[in-house]
Amino acid sequence: MARLFGTDGVRGVANKELTCQMAFQLGQAAVAFKGRTILIGKDTRLSGDMLESAVAAGIMSMGGTALLAxxxxxxxxALLTRELHCDGGIVISASHNPPEYNGIKIFDGQGFKLPDSVEDEIEAFMARGGAAADELPRGDEVGVAVPVEDACELYIQHAVQSVEKQGIDFKGLKVALDTGHGASCMTSAEALRxxxxxxxxxxxxxCGTDINVQCGSTHLEPLRALVAECGADVGIAHDGDADRVMLMDSEGNEIDGDMVEAVCAIDxxxxxxxxxxxxxxxxxxxLGLTHALRDAGINLIQTKVGDRYVLEAMREGGYV
Known part of the structure; x- marks a missing residue:
């Protein structure tokens, strides 16, 4: 059988490849392997409500508390799982993929993605059909779902304070922003302002069916037009769940991720x-990144493809 978890959680066409039963079992697994209090967030996809309900039901069926962000x-x-002292977090999103897709990824209590070994254990748990019916809590031992009213505001405050603490503000900066009909429409413009x-x-x-469609980080043409139209100093485009950013200069040129990393490292x-x-x-x-950093007296460590492997190397070496 093909591995359920890809490089970034479980993904597929919602209600076909990624079913409510799978979502329910992943909710159960989150409690079984991480703990009783699980924070859930989602992007704007139409199937998000359905899968959120299934994941939350799985959490509650194990006696857990589903915090709904x-x-x-x-x-x-990733941030609020740690800040709210949760045992784990779940994001329901298929990132930059088309609207009919969705996905589920799980974080540990520190807001980090799970190692392959834990994902393998979760796959085995799901292959067994999840938790056995005779082991589930009953009566007053079943779990509850609780909304987190100010989740986006907590994140905006964190982002703003992180920049302000470095003595930086964006006064006088004209920004063109494409939130791609996705989750960043709740946070990015407000934080920048x-x-x-x-x-x-x-x-x-x-509307649930327009996320990533001819917009956002995978389709930069609307952003390029906006930069020209409003005379922006910088253009910013996010994907559906806003864990990806593409930047553009005032001339409409894409600023490559390697260039962004070089600028950050040298600064x-x-x-x-x-x-x-x-x-x-x-x-x-x-290779240009390696040379640029070497010329600046900076060593570059290169890992397997996948942000989790970059993060593992950063944590092991204490790098920033």
Whole structure:
């Protein structure tokens, strides 16, 4: 049988490849392997409500508490799982994929993705059909679902304060923003405005079937047109769950991710904040990144493809 978990959780066409039964069992698994209090967030897909209900039911069937954060970016769930002292977090999203797809990814209590070994244990749990019926709690031992009213606000405050603490604001900066009819429509424009930016935003509404469609980080043409139209200094485009960002300069040129990492690493080194004078990327990084960092006195560690492997190397070496 093919492995259930891909590089970023379980994904497929909702209600066909990713079924409510699978979502229910993943909710059960979250409690079985992580603990009783699980935070759930989702993007704007139509199937998000259905899968959220199934995941929450699985959590409650194990006697757990499902904290419902609603529509919110993936990084916010990683943050709030830790800040709200949850045992784990779940994001219901298929990231940059078309609207008919959805996905489920699980975080541990520190907001980190699960290692392969734990995912393998969860797969075995699901292959057995989830928790045995005679082991489930009854009566007053079943779980509950509780809404988290201010989840997006907590994330916005964290993002703004993280920048302000470095003595930085965005006053005088004109920003063109494409939220891709996705989760960042709840947070990004507000955070940028609080930092002083003049923000013009497109695709910041949603109907559940327009997420990532000819917009956002995978389709930069609308952002390029917006940058030109409003004379922006920078363009920003997110994917559906806002764990991905594509940047554009004032001329409409895409700023590659390798370039972003080089700028961040060199800036941190100049400020004495680059741990071990080392940056971490994957083997997909352009050779130009290696040369640019080497010329700046920075070592580059390259990992297997997948952000979890980058993160593992960062945690092992204490890199930033």
């Amino acid at each position: 609603g529509i919110i970016p993936t990084p916010a769930i 609080r930092l002083g930016a003049d923000v013009t935003v497109i695709n910041d509404d949603y 941190l080194k100049q400020r004495g904040l680059l741990a071990g004078d080392t940056a971490v990327s994957t083997v997909m990084a352009n």
